[in-house]
Amino acid sequence: MTGTARDGSGTPAAPATAAKSASKSAAASASEAASAAAAIELRAATKRFRTPSGGVYTALRDLDLTVAPGEFCAVVGPTGCGKSTTLSLISGLERASAGRALVHGEPVTGIDPRVGFMFQTDAVFPWKSVLDNVAAGPQFRGAAKKEALSRARDWLRRVGLSGFEDRLPHQLSGGMRKRVALAQTLINEPEILLMDEPFSALDVQTRQIVQDELLALWELTRPAVVFVTHDLEEAIALADKVVVLTVGPGTVKDTFRVDLPRPRKVQEIRFQPRFVELYEQIWSSLRDEVRLAYARTAGDAPAPESAPVPAPATASGTPSPSTSASSSRNSSPTTADRAE
């Protein structure tokens, strides 16, 4: 299995190009400093699943992850590498088969009230009105109906959905539904916010708007965030730290600190030279994993060494948005189109 061979590169100190090491050592020292009061910690977390045929499939192996309070951490990796599984371990929806999952230093034993989770697919309740959907959290937690509703109205205003209280989810656009889900999650004021490719179903323009809204809302309460995405551009634009996972069984390959200033505007930050630089660094780490994952699904056909990234990989590891010549590595025609 290819995954076994890659085990060595899972350690954070894995040597790479000189350009990379600067940002990497910064990330390493930051995570060490934070570990005393980490909001989220996975220690050598391993997750195995029973397969229908009776075998065992290891989705995660010895995964270490630390997120400080108020830190925005993005997790990228090829499809099926265990990103969603990582979140389910932190949320308490699943238990680690080995290793530990800690939230604020305490082992996760079930669903923690301090955790909020935004799912990849729509998880708003289709039979509840927008208002009732947002009020669900406080109501489930025992708040009086009237108070829950007034707080929900407040949050709807914050996500720009005042006037849509009585609509049903299916009467909203995709972007509006995402904002309902965001309000529904944030109304509980989680200290830990887990997001599983929350915006992957949105078109590019809507996605950028919602990303900006997310950043603005995040600034309000500053929860620790683990944001799973397969879109590297999104990861860099939003996060303080980008974690690259290996192909399954997933483990941490590299960690990159994103030292772009805040507050950020998602649409504009992509054109900063530092963004492009980071993109190239992280992509060169992610690219191999994406290729390996693709090779597996394509029946182990080896990808040509220096050719442009194969099509499915391009889709999952969004091409560099930069117009500068330095990104000539990803010089597929779509790159040029997307930059406009």
Add this chain to the structure above:
Amino acid sequence: MTDTHTGTASVPGAAPPSSGALAGTAEEAALIRGARARARRRRLLILLTQVALVAAVLGGWQLGASSGALDTFTYGSPDGVVKQLRTWFADGTSLGSIWHNIAVTMQETVLGFLIGTVSGVVLGIALGRIRALADVMAPFIKAANSIPRIVLGSMFIIWFGLGPSGKVALAVVLVFFSVFFNAFQGTREVDRNLIANARILGASEWRVTSHVVLPSAMTWIVASLHAAFGFALIGAIVGEMLGAQAGLGQLIAQAQGNFNADGVYAGTLLIAVLALIAEFVVTRFEKRVLRWRPAQSAGDGTGL
């Protein structure tokens, strides 16, 4: 961005985006008017055909009966049925007033329907939610379901006598199984994401059941209610036919005993009317509880 909250925000609770009929240029308006007129004409034509069909069957039956081609003793006749109904409503039946008989049957049916539905939903959801319970109960439920219901009718007469409780029991059994299997399946099919979301938001297991599982399984449950009311009616009528002091089933059974074909038809007609009313009520209920679902694609058949 069409998506951002600008103009529309000032119209709270506005109707879901309509078919764009408002956009109309004159040309579009003409097109819509033409389509409407065509649809109206088509509906009228269908209605006329239906009336003609009924007239042909009833007229043929009546003609055959009065000309002697059809033996009225065996096959009855439309005017005989009307006469029978008039007698029942004006002078009452051998089992008391016709309204009393209708009331007895309806009472048994509705009671059986309610008890059967509630127990079917409760057990279906419980077994759907609790895996161990389902595994334990599965063989018993399969065994109980395999018993032909008509046998239970005789059993219930022995247990409950000729009063209404035996009929209610038979209706309950018939309704229960049809609702139970749907509620069970509906519970199994609930989107796991929705359950996970509710749990993360802080819902207890009970709240997950009442706020997520029940509304979600409702699509399945309601689908079974149409058939279930029919089953309840069957349960009550068959129970009455096997032995009762009153009720439409017993009325039909007596008419049959007296070789009164018109009486059998008249009783059947009354039951059909009751069933249609119930179907109407269930459909209204269905529309109400499933309001949240997106409109079915072009279900109204006005096909522009």
